Amino acid sequence: MNNTPRDGGIEAVFSQLREISRRSNARSRIIDHPLTFVEHSLLRFIATTEGARATDIATAFSLNRSTVSRQINTLIRLELVQYQDSENSAESPTHGPSGRGKILALTERGHSQLASSTAAHQNVVQERLTGWTDAEITSFAAALARYNAAE
Amino acid sequence: MNNTPRDGGIEAVFSQLREISRRSNARSRIIDHPLTFVEHSLLRFIATTEGARATDIATAFSLNRSTVSRQINTLIRLELVQYQDSENSAESPTHGPSGRGKILALTERGHSQLASSTAAHQNVVQERLTGWTDAEITSFAAALARYNAAE
């Protein structure tokens, strides 16, 4: 590493991603309104993942299923999340039969809180992007998406 | 939000950064060789921060000083880190007088392990960047750096 300009670029990308992680994790210890980092992450996953189940969350976040079970029960207690009724999922026009596992869904309050939390976080991103042109932002988003799309 | 193309771009950036966080945190629960995520993060901070002290780490990572104190003692026990002697820091050509707080430094073993861990992580980044041109990588790194440079 560090032998070619390409290596230098890779090193710089790694370094910057590390900085993004550091800042994100530092922020996660501070922010708890309207949602904690974990709450937000889980709600977001459920909102964006068709037929999300506890085991999907455990896989996506490399967490033990027991941890996820408890986290979900916390969200249920907070009335942010509910299990879909099997009748609902069978009749839902956009959901197939429920299959294995209990499907999670956001409550109305869950949607609302997630939207509120997302807006707050996006404001921070917006401020960091002050001075960027629209094209630069679009290009940056595309590069990030391309990077994330890789397996 | 979501009213203009700029808003859409900001939302996309946020979404992608969120994905980077999720993946990073998921990996952090799995990887522990040669260093855990925390070990790597702390070593990296000490290696890249002139005159790094425990309180600097606590601030940078939004951790309580007691947590950092214990983390550092773990690193010391693992012979990855040591406190600089006050004589060393006074005589060091690149360090000013030590001032408040104990300055941290990597041991030889710490440097070696950090390099090894960094190489492993950068390999992962390299694979994710497969198919990118050198210029694309450089541009991506620059955009990330620009994003991170904002306050």
Added chain:
DNA sequence: GCCTAATGTTGCATTATGCAACATTGAGTG
């Protein structure tokens, strides 16, 4: 030299997590 603030440590309680065992449920097969 004295005082105060900054820094780092330690005890204790709390929180989050993983492992293991288990119960429940869904899928597949005959």
Added chain:
DNA sequence: CACTCAATGTTGCATAATGCAACATTAGGC
């Protein structure tokens, strides 16, 4: 349909990580 097995989710328990508070030590300023 019955049976078997795997997948899924829950619960008990132990462990790890963290924050708060109190305190000791050290450095800086007057």
